[in-house]
Amino acid sequence: MSDSSGGDAGDARSGTDSPDATDAADTTDSARVDSSDSAPGTEQAVATDGPPVVVCLDMDGVLVDSEDYWHAAEREEILPRVLADGTPVPDLDEITGMYYGEIYDYLAERYEPTVDKAAFMRLYDEAAESIYGDRVALLAGAGDFVADLRERGVPVALVSSSPRDWIETVVDRFDLAFDGICPAEEFDGPGKPEPGLYEAAIRDLGGVPDRAVAVEDSENGVAAAARSGAYTIAVRDDHNADTDLSAADEVVDRDDPAAVFAAVRHSMRTIRESVSGNSGSSG
Structure with missing residues (x-):
């Protein structure tokens, strides 16, 4: 796993089908510094009360169809x-x-x-x-969503069972960039549904599982993310209409990209609030 230029989360585990959220959910009560481990030009949030909240996204079935x-x-x-x-x-x-x-x-x-x-x-x-x-087509708005998270200092990783050359085809074609790209083929251990790939990706981002959000779509991927301790959002689409996604903390329809992005932001905000004890927006 490498950088690329191109658990129990308290109240966050209450879940919601289509949470409302504002851009303030993507900000942190933290100092912002440039990190040598980040992609060029990326700021990484360094929370004063612990590790940053990090986001891990699956590729197949989540970012692309x-x-x-x-x-x-x-x-x-x-x-x-x-x-x-x-x-x-x-x-x-x-x-x-x-x-x-x-x-x-x-x-x-x-x-x-x-x-x-x-x-x-x-x-x-x-x-x-x-x-x-x-x-393949990119999930509408996904590129801007990832870019906005990273601009606000939220570390984002692509955690995929696809090999790096497949991933790079997608990253290059849709002009995407992440703080880490984590293919299963480069992980020294079993891939999904075992949790090690997610545990390593979260650690590489400077995070910890109970301050991580993962988005998946398959039964094996959901199991891996949930077992790692990350707050797990599953996306439902035609290809997985009958798939058991019950290990996820919440399930959101992929045909409503805004709801997917809102679910990520809502869970990030709730994780921060559960750690800080704040009742309002952490932004």
Whole structure:
């Protein structure tokens, strides 16, 4: 995991379906200093009463609508080509949100792959070139939202099971920038649904889990974020209409981007208030 230029949170865990919030929720009662660990030009909030509140965002299904395309590719093309004839195709919730190298290991333990791991991963890489290079769309307003958080000194990481080259395609295509990019392939440990990837991302941002907010969309991703101790927001969309997202602290519809952003801001503000004891806006 590296920087890129391109728990229990008290009252924050009460949750809300579509919280109202103001821009004041993104500010802190803190000193603001330039950090050598931040992307160029980024300010990082240094709270006088503890570590900063940090934000971790999943990519697939949250920032971009790639899961719509991945589900079709896996169901119709990839899995039928790599599993023995007559082998039942796994429920996609079993594998969505996992690093694709670990998807192969999962299938090898429970199903009957007919190709080796290298061939399996090549199929994913071939599909990824089209999905990320041409087909995905960015969640409306996401670029401005991330930029605004970072401008206000909120450290933001992209925490993804996609490998770095897929992530960089998205980051470059949509001109995004984060304080940290954290691909599962670069983490020395199991990826989602285990919590280690989120724990490391939060630590790399200078945060602690009970002052972190994570946004996910898959059962495996939600489980990883929740197990790390971060306040976890799940986004619901057509691709995960029937997915169990109950491990999340709240669920918001992805077709209402403003509600997604408001949920992040509301939870950040509530975390700050629960720590500081303030009853009003921390801005």
